[in-house]
Amino acid sequence: MNSVNESAKEARARVGFDQVTVVIGMEVHVQLATQSKLFCSCSTQFGAPPNTQTCEVCTGMPGSLPVINNQALQLAIKTGLALNCEIARSTKWDRKNYFYPDLPKGYQISQFDKPICGKGYLDIADANGAFEPRRVRLERAHLEEDAGKSIHDESSRGGNSKIDLNRTGTPLLEIVTKPDMRSAAEARAFLTELKLILVYIGVSDCNMQQGSLRCDGNINLHIEFGGQTIATPIVEIKNLNSFRAAERSLTYEARRQFDLWQQCGLTIDDSPKQTRGWNDAQQVTTMQREKEESADYRYFPDPDLIAVSTSEEEIAAIEEQIDRLPAIWREHLSEVYNLKPYDADVIVSQGRGLVDYFREVADQCGDSRIASNWIGQEVLRYLNESGLEIDRYPVAPRQMAELLKRVVSNQLEQTRAKEVLNEMVASQLSVAAAIEKLGIKAVDHDELKSICQQLIDEHPEVAKQIQDGNIKAVGRLVGKARKLNPNANPGLVKDMILKFLGI
Amino acid sequence: MSEFIDRAVVEQVARLARIHLSEQQLDASSKQLGEILNYVGQLERVTLPDDVEPFFGAIESVNAIRADEVNSSVDRDSILSNAPDSDGEFYSVPPVF
Ligand SMILES: [Zn+2]
Numbered sequence: 001m002n003s004v005n006e007s008a009k010e011a012r013a014r015v016g017f018d019q020v021t022v023v024i025g026m027e028v029h030v031q032l033a034t035q036s037k038l039f040c041s042c043s044t045q046f047g048a049p050p051n052t053q054t055c056e057v058c059t060g061m062p063g064s065l066p067v068i069n070n071q072a073l074q075l076a077i078k079t080g081l082a083l084n085c086e087i088a089r090s091t092k093w094d095r096k097n098y099f100y101p102d103l104p105k106g107y108q109i110s111q112f113d114k115p116i117c118g119k120g121y122l123d124i125a126d127a128n129g130a131f132e133p134r135r136v137r138l139e140r141a142h143l144e145e146d147a148g149k150s151i152h153d154e155s156s157r158g159g160n161s162k163i164d165l166n167r168t169g170t171p172l173l174e175i176v177t178k179p180d181m182r183s184a185a186e187a188r189a190f191l192t193e194l195k196l197i198l199v200y201i202g203v204s205d206c207n208m209q210q211g212s213l214r215c216d217g218n219i220n221l222h223i224e225f226g227g228q229t230i231a232t233p234i235v236e237i238k239n240l241n242s243f244r245a246a247e248r249s250l251t252y253e254a255r256r257q258f259d260l261w262q263q264c265g266l267t268i269d270d271s272p273k274q275t276r277g278w279n280d281a282q283q284v285t286t287m288q289r290e291k292e293e294s295a296d297y298r299y300f301p302d303p304d305l306i307a308v309s310t311s312e313e314e315i316a317a318i319e320e321q322i323d324r325l326p327a328i329w330r331e332h333l334s335e336v337y338n339l340k341p342y343d344a345d346v347i348v349s350q351g352r353g354l355v356d357y358f359r360e361v362a363d364q365c366g367d368s369r370i371a372s373n374w375i376g377q378e379v380l381r382y383l384n385e386s387g388l389e390i391d392r393y394p395v396a397p398r399q400m401a402e403l404l405k406r407v408v409s410n411q412l413e414q415t416r417a418k419e420v421l422n423e424m425v426a427s428q429l430s431v432a433a434a435i436e437k438l439g440i441k442a443v444d445h446d447e448l449k450s451i452c453q454q455l456i457d458e459h460p461e462v463a464k465q466i467q468d469g470n471i472k473a474v475g476r477l478v479g480k481a482r483k484l485n486p487n488a489n490p491g492l493v494k495d496m497i498l499k500f501l502g503i
Numbered sequence: 504m505s506e507f508i509d510r511a512v513v514e515q516v517a518r519l520a521r522i523h524l525s526e527q528q529l530d531a532s533s534k535q536l537g538e539i540l541n542y543v544g545q546l547e548r549v550t551l552p553d554d555v556e557p558f559f560g561a562i563e564s565v566n567a568i569r570a571d572e573v574n575s576s577v578d579r580d581s582i583l584s585n586a587p588d589s590d591g592e593f594y595s596v597p598p599v600f
Contacts, residue, residue: 034571041574050592055577061585071571092559099521101596153598162593296519301559309565 012225012262021222022254023231024187025179026246028194029172030204031146031212032075037169038145039066039109039305044171046210050164058145058169060105065304068093072171073308075203076116076143077318079173082201082325083138083194085120087315093305096297101163102148110174112299115142116308117173122197123327124189127345136190137178146170167211173203179218184250191215191243192349196326200352208242215240217250220268221257232257233271237278237285249278253285329355337368346376350383353390357397364401367408374404378421394425402431413489416440443487451484452496467501474498508537 040057056064094112125133148168153159240246276285333344362371406412423434465473588595
């Protein structure tokens with residue numbers, strides 16, 4: 001018996017990680033951008049003093065009745081349409097029963113068998129080709145109310161927990177994928193693209209710090225072993241509070257499951273689904289205590305709420321409101337503006353505001369490559385450092401285009417143009433005013449000639465090197481020209497010196 | 504179908520609902536719940552035409568919806584006064600973990 005086990009273990013030890021398929025599905029909770037809660041008119045504003053945004057309905061007082069928020073329905077349908085989901089013509093509400101102090105009613109109003117959004121999909125790709133493009137199928141997206149917030153006594157003295165019910169009843173859309181992702185990088189790309197779409201269509205601010213977007217990952221491995229495919233037990237990693245945490249925890253978990261399988265050989269048939277948490281400090285997943293009989297939620301239709309039906313006209317009207325999605329913009333910037341996929345992605349992934357800024361600058365300055373370079377580097381650097389969005393960037397698209405026109409026409413050389421831009425940002429000046437303030441004057445042809453002649457006269461040894469074939473040495477003279485006159489265009493200086501030297 | 508439902512089922516339902524039932528109550532519930540289920544179960548013997556859609560509520564109307572408007576919430580002191588324990592800001596509950 002022992003030797004049989006031993007040989008099976010040895011055989012497992014010979015399996016490489018490259019014979020493993022990682023299988024990942026995600027569950028994402030998105031807080032919809034409504035003013036009021038899902039079933040009552042309390043505010044959803046984040047950060048209010050504890051328990052100041054609750055009422056009889058969201059605290060589950062006897063005799064109170066929930067009424068569905070129309071805007072939550074509209075935003076859910078809009079999301080479903082953007083994610084290629086089937087939209088239910090009729091949807092209903094169910095109670096999910098469990099006890100927890102932050103759930104005052106003893107049940108959560110959710111959707112069990114008739115979710116508002118059915119099957120859909122989201123396509124993911126990597127601009128650098130890190131993985132093959134993939135279609136991630138969506139199982140469903142349903143509306144539900146959020147629970148409150150518990151603050152536990154961390155002193156380990158067993159003090160009481162504090163409960164804030166402000167968040168109770170806030171509308172959430174839970175988006176569930178099929179297990180279609182094959183690496184942690186794909187899972188991260190899915191989350192990134194999903195968030196981008198949600199922000200583009202304006203259904204959620206997706207602020208992860210404020211809990212507007214929360215994700216859980218389900219992962220197991222399919223291993224080719226002994227002529228068949230073996231599946232390891234499924235693990236759900238809860239409460240991933242950043243995309244980086246999602247990627248790292250899934251990477252860690254895949255490896256942990258593989259090591260465990262090599263050690264013990266446990267398969268999906270030997271163990272029920274397990275819940276683990278991500279410990280960011282130690283970069284490991286840890287076992288979480290199972291809620292007793294947690295899976296038995298005893299869903300049943302909520303007798304306080306009636307079904308909602310949605311007409312074709314309503315759905316068509318919501319579809320009208322959806323502007324171009326990120327994938328379409330990437331294509332547009334590549335095809336119409338000739339950007340490389342990577343450069344298009346840099347702009348599109350910053351949000352719709354930067355796409356519009358880029359288009360305006362590119363259209364007006366007439367050179368989309370230069371516009372993309374300057375926006376991708378100078379503008380984004382400023383936005384990243386300041387933490388501002390593009391709508392607060394001090395240089396308007398028209399002014400940026402004016403500046404870049406001068407770069408395109410060689411009136412301003414790159415380094416000088418960057419100084420001008422910095423001045424425009426700092427003093428909110430127009431291009432012309434910034435140029436004047438910096439004392440930049442166009443250098444006329446005669447002066448340029450005399451500068452070049454002077455450099456050749458003062459540095460005969462360099463001139464000789466150049467004439468002997470060391471063309472690169474001209475760079476040293478170009479550098480010196482800048483000192484004689486900072487407005488001298490290096491490109492023109494270089495050409496003229498070479499011409500003077502007969503090259 | 505038996506008049507009674509399995510005591511183990513009654514015990515599990517009681518546990519999920521956080522209700523303690525005495526031996527006597529378990530016996531009584533097992534009988535009473537069985538009777539209720541049998542009564543409702545008669546519906547399963549009705550033959551329906553194929554095109555009947557499931558029916559989820561006692562009201563036939565649909566779409567009782569409200570506009571997304573904020574109205575004032577209930578005053579905190581008054582809502583917390585319903586709780587067994589609070590510190591004036593938060594509900595206070597026995598430690599969860
Ligand atoms: Zn309320």
